[in-house]
Amino acid sequence: MSPINPSTTLSDRPTPTPAFNNKDRVVFTLSDECIAVLSRLLQIALLTNTNVVDHMRQLKVEESSEQLGTLVPTPEYNAWFDSMIQKMLQQAEAVQHSAPKASSILQ
Numbered sequence: 189m190s191p192i193n194p195s196t197t198l199s200d201r202p203t204p205t206p207a208f209n210n211k212d213r214v215v216f217t218l219s220d221e222c223i224a225v226l227s228r229l230l231q232i233a234l235l236t237n238t239n240v241v242d243h244m245r246q247l248k249v250e251e252s253s254e255q256l257g258t259l260v261p262t263p264e265y266n267a268w269f270d271s272m273i274q275k276m277l278q279q280a281e282a283v284q285h286s287a288p289k290a291s292s293i294l295q
Contacts, residue, residue, distance in 0.1 A: 214257070218258070219255070222249060225265075226244065248261065
């Protein structure tokens with residue numbers, strides 16, 4: 189399926205298969221990838237004791253060029269999300285290495 193030409197108007201676009209479309213609105217569905225991101229955001233919020241809404245506000249989505257009417261995370265968001273996870277892992281590793289060992293505390 190060819191990508192959508194951004195210069196086309198809403199009425200020029202083909203009717204999205206999984207979405208409801210009428211003259212007033214287009215309804216989108218979330219892709220499995222988008223739902224997985226939301227799940228990871230909830231896990232991060234629970235692990236870091238932060239507000240999941242703040243994490244969800246960061247999510248950037250766009251319509252899939254492969255499946256019209258379906259929203260997927262943008263490539264820029266995916267790159268940002270991956271870098272955020274890497275940074276969190278590095279910070280956790282640094283804390284783990286700087287924490288005193290249990291054996292030295294017991295002596």
